[in-house]
Amino acid sequence: MATSTPPAPRTAPGPAATASRPAAPRRRRWSVGSVALYTVATLAALLWFVPLLWAFATSVKTEGDTTVMPPTWLTENPTFEAYQLVLGRGDILRWTVNSLITTVIVTVLTLILCVLAAYGFSRFDFRGRPGLFALVVGGILIPPQTLIVPQFVLMTQLGLVDTYWGVALPQVVAPVFVFILKRFFDAIPRDYEDAARLDGAGPLRVLWSVILPLSRPILTAVGIFTFIGAWNNFLWPFIVTNDPEMMTLPVGLGTAVGQYGIQYAQVMASAVLGAIPLLVVFLLFQKHIVTGVAGAGIKG
Amino acid sequence: MTQNTRAPAPRPAPGPATTAPPGLVDVRRRPTDWTGLWFVLPFLAFYALFLLWPAVVGFGYSFTDRSLAGGDVSFVGLDNWSETLTDPAMYDSLWNTLWFTVLSVPLMVLLALGLALLTDHARRLGWFLRLSFFAPFVLPVTVMTLIWGWMYNPSLGLFNGMLGRFGIEGPEWLFSEDTAMFSVVIATAWWQVGFNYLLYLAAMQSIPKDVYEAAAIDGAGAWQRNGRITLPLLARTTALIAVLQLIGSLRVFEQIYLMTSGGPNFATRTVIQYIYDSGFVGLRIGLASSMAYVFMVLIIAASIAQFRLFSRKEG
Numbered sequence: 001m002a003t004s005t006p007p008a009p010r011t012a013p014g015p016a017a018t019a020s021r022p023a024a025p026r027r028r029r030w031s032v033g034s035v036a037l038y039t040v041a042t043l044a045a046l047l048w049f050v051p052l053l054w055a056f057a058t059s060v061k062t063e064g065d066t067t068v069m070p071p072t073w074l075t076e077n078p079t080f081e082a083y084q085l086v087l088g089r090g091d092i093l094r095w096t097v098n099s100l101i102t103t104v105i106v107t108v109l110t111l112i113l114c115v116l117a118a119y120g121f122s123r124f125d126f127r128g129r130p131g132l133f134a135l136v137v138g139g140i141l142i143p144p145q146t147l148i149v150p151q152f153v154l155m156t157q158l159g160l161v162d163t164y165w166g167v168a169l170p171q172v173v174a175p176v177f178v179f180i181l182k183r184f185f186d187a188i189p190r191d192y193e194d195a196a197r198l199d200g201a202g203p204l205r206v207l208w209s210v211i212l213p214l215s216r217p218i219l220t221a222v223g224i225f226t227f228i229g230a231w232n233n234f235l236w237p238f239i240v241t242n243d244p245e246m247m248t249l250p251v252g253l254g255t256a257v258g259q260y261g262i263q264y265a266q267v268m269a270s271a272v273l274g275a276i277p278l279l280v281v282f283l284l285f286q287k288h289i290v291t292g293v294a295g296a297g298i299k300g
Numbered sequence: 301m302t303q304n305t306r307a308p309a310p311r312p313a314p315g316p317a318t319t320a321p322p323g324l325v326d327v328r329r330r331p332t333d334w335t336g337l338w339f340v341l342p343f344l345a346f347y348a349l350f351l352l353w354p355a356v357v358g359f360g361y362s363f364t365d366r367s368l369a370g371g372d373v374s375f376v377g378l379d380n381w382s383e384t385l386t387d388p389a390m391y392d393s394l395w396n397t398l399w400f401t402v403l404s405v406p407l408m409v410l411l412a413l414g415l416a417l418l419t420d421h422a423r424r425l426g427w428f429l430r431l432s433f434f435a436p437f438v439l440p441v442t443v444m445t446l447i448w449g450w451m452y453n454p455s456l457g458l459f460n461g462m463l464g465r466f467g468i469e470g471p472e473w474l475f476s477e478d479t480a481m482f483s484v485v486i487a488t489a490w491w492q493v494g495f496n497y498l499l500y501l502a503a504m505q506s507i508p509k510d511v512y513e514a515a516a517i518d519g520a521g522a523w524q525r526n527g528r529i530t531l532p533l534l535a536r537t538t539a540l541i542a543v544l545q546l547i548g549s550l551r552v553f554e555q556i557y558l559m560t561s562g563g564p565n566f567a568t569r570t571v572i573q574y575i576y577d578s579g580f581v582g583l584r585i586g587l588a589s590s591m592a593y594v595f596m597v598l599i600i601a602a603s604i605a606q607f608r609l610f611s612r613k614e615g
Contacts, residue, residue, distance in 0.1 A: 173351050275443045
């Protein structure tokens with residue numbers, strides 16, 4: 001990272017000079033402007049953490065302490081009792097496993113289907129290609145939320161209600177990723193493939209050993225966003241699961257609130273537990289996620 | 301070369317028959333005319349089954365009195381459509397959706413811009429700021445609604461507790477028709493602004509540094525550089541973010557449903573929830589389908605209009 005220059009060099013020399021005299025003899029590094037800027041930035045960031053911190057602060061209280069007014073941030077007798085109770089019921093773990101299984105199915109299938117389709121549209125000329133591609137691109141405009149009723153009827157007919165496949169399959173259709181990947185593949189020069197072709201590589205081989213290695217950033221971005229989207233999807237899993245055993249984490253947490261009633265420490269403990277998996281994913285892949293969004297935006 | 305490959309695929313569709321001979325002729329350029337179709341087919345199969353088919357079937361349902369509870373289905377013509385189009389509750393939910401959109405789009409564009417400007421200038425805090433502003437985006441919606449529901453709690457929540465310290469009696473937040481929508485919008489902004497924020501940040505960081513240096517040499521202060529250089533160069537990004545946010549906001553359902561169930565007194569019921577209520581609570585699949593179609597057409601029209609406007613600005 002470029003940390004060489006302070007953001008606002010010498011905008012307000014007066015007060016900055018007095019401030020820096022006793023502290024640092026080297027150079028004026030902190031003008032009033034940049035002190036204000038950094039203060040505001042830090043405060044905004046801390047403000048953004050308040051909801052999560054408050055959830056955690058509540059979750060380590062005893063149920064009695066959660067209802068004390070005015071609310072306090074630090075409890076005198078912190079306890080993990082709420083976590084023990086919530087985890088002891090076992091359903092959060094069950095939902096997490098369900099979420100993991102369905103999300104992995106969605107992510108893997110989405111990547112395979114979209115990569116194959118994008119490669120087909122990008123590299124081959126076949127009858128009906130423009131029409132089919134237009135059909136796929138048009139699908140981007142259809143809001144999947146408006147299809148829940150016929151999709152649910154279809155799932156009933158297929159016998160997939162309350163199954164992992166029922167949760168996963170309708171989420172696999174992501175025309176926008178076909179579009180994004182095709183644009184990326186289009187930009188890869190064909191010369192790279194010619195060498196492989198001369199060595200006798202077939203189309204699948206070319207895809208696997210030439211195109212995919214060159215597409216790693218976009219594949220990572222598509223994979224991560226599919227993963228986050230599927231993990232956090234609420235409406236469809238909510239529709240297609242009735243059995244608490246088959247619910248995903250967001251759906252299970254949504255339906256469980258009623259059971260806990262007004263036991264806020266336990267509600268917040270569940271929220272914290274529900275937040276952890278993707279926060280960990282985010283911390284691990286922060287760089288990829290940030291560049292992934294950036295790439296999507298710059299291409300527009 | 302291309303003529304050779306085109307020629308052997310005449311109009312009767314003898315797929316397998318033609319694949320072999322031209323393969324000998326021109327394997328390298330284009331393996332066969334049909335290879336591409338095989339790559340596209342798996343996606344198209346899923347697409348047809350889970351998106352196109354439901355879309356077609358749903359249109360059919362809208363002309364019947366089909367019920368989720370089963371039973372005989374009969375054709376009822378345009379009854380569902382006229383019921384949808386004359387139902388005051390449908391217009392109320394459309395209005396609620398629109399009101400949410402009108403409140404959330406400017407907020408989530410301007411907030412993202414402000415946070416990105418802060419981050420772009422306070423470079424030393426870059427990692428920390430990105431973490432705190434974007435992290436909420438990865439939270440499941442239920443986690444967000446549980447936490448905000450608790451903070452909004454009128455008698456025991458954080459907000460009214462803090463206000464109470466100053467002797468102010470806080471509002472009812474989610475429990476009053478006057479404040480429920482605003483409360484949902486604020487929570488949504490906290491949760492989802494991170495995506496717009498990252499788009500802005502990426503755009504800012506792709507502005508060449510020498511533009512700023514030149515301006516600084518000419519004596520432009522920080523505010524001037526923001527106003528005269530950064531903001532104009534972000535016009536395109538702003539248009540993109542506004543379009544994406546508008547389409548996203550029109551589709552709102554989950555967080556509102558989880559925080560207020562559409563209440564109080566249906567003041568926050570969105571169209572998607574009304575479709576859900578009609579189909580899965582009221583069990584009237586036919587009616588829910590005609591509602592879904594009306595809404596789908598509106599959303600598609602809005603999307604196309606936006607993209608038109610956006611691409612005209614480009615040209």
